[in-house]
Amino acid sequence: MNAPNIFKYNDPVAFIRDRVKYLKKSKRSYSIASACQPLRRCSPALISNILAGKRRITEDRFGDICQVLILNPQERDFFRALVFGEALQAEQPPREPSGGRRRVSNFILNDWINPYVKDSIRLKSVQENLKAIYDELSALATRSRIDRSISFLLKHGYLKVDQNGNLVESEPLHVLGDQNASRKIRHFHKQALDLAKKGIDRFSVDERLAQALVFPLNEESYKELQALIEDFSEQLKQFSEKHKNSNQRLYQFIIHLTPTGGSKHE
Numbered sequence: 001m002n003a004p005n006i007f008k009y010n011d012p013v014a015f016i017r018d019r020v021k022y023l024k025k026s027k028r029s030y031s032i033a034s035a036c037q038p039l040r041r042c043s044p045a046l047i048s049n050i051l052a053g054k055r056r057i058t059e060d061r062f063g064d065i066c067q068v069l070i071l072n073p074q075e076r077d078f079f080r081a082l083v084f085g086e087a088l089q090a091e092q093p094p095r096e097p098s099g100g101r102r103r104v105s106n107f108i109l110n111d112w113i114n115p116y117v118k119d120s121i122r123l124k125s126v127q128e129n130l131k132a133i134y135d136e137l138s139a140l141a142t143r144s145r146i147d148r149s150i151s152f153l154l155k156h157g158y159l160k161v162d163q164n165g166n167l168v169e170s171e172p173l174h175v176l177g178d179q180n181a182s183r184k185i186r187h188f189h190k191q192a193l194d195l196a197k198k199g200i201d202r203f204s205v206d207e208r209l210a211q212a213l214v215f216p217l218n219e220e221s222y223k224e225l226q227a228l229i230e231d232f233s234e235q236l237k238q239f240s241e242k243h244k245n246s247n248q249r250l251y252q253f254i255i256h257l258t259p260t261g262g263s264k265h266e
Helices: 012-026 032-036 044-051 059-069 073-084 106-110 114-120 124-128 132-136 143-155 183-202 219-242
Strands: 159-161 167-169
Touching: 012 044, 012 059, 012 073, 032 044, 032 059, 044 059, 059 073, 106 114, 106 183, 114 132, 114 143, 124 132, 132 143, 143 159
Parallel strands: none
Antiparallel strands: 159 167
């Protein structure tokens, strides 16, 4: 039985019915009762009443229902639009999951630390002992902030609890581009650059790499350089996907091209 494609539905109740049926057939240990057990705002009775048309999905229960249905962030966005009749943001057009990389929504950047917490979950030390995440991210955030981030990532489907009770990612990789230069994305990039600056003093040269080139460009050569960087970025993304199970240490890689001054029209 194939998983129901949420992007082809216009009725959230029909999708829930098909999704539950699929989960029961594809996962031996799955049941609505077990999925609801750790949740406060969802129960088997609620799901039954929703399917029977006796209850509707409310905002305060939406996150828990998504956990019961094991939806990834992109599916949650579309499901929210189905349930509440909200228009999807133009920068996140509904599309079928690619099975790998996808561009991150601004939502995860409610706190810039969230992507670092999410990717730290893949580290071997954290998989063996969740408390190790505090040491891994001690230079970035306090324990309470990391805890809030984990709760946020769980609530909104960026992380999930697997059958063994471990925290795992819902999707393997998120790509943070600058095409839509919103305030949250700009803030994230500033924090990433700040971490890079601190890393120059904190880590030895055999643990990090820093390179800087300075040269003049005109409009034509700038576009040519952009194309080179985009090609290289794609290679990096493919590299990251290929080595997604490399889990010893968390790194960040920044590509940053900016003028040093002057005017675009000079």
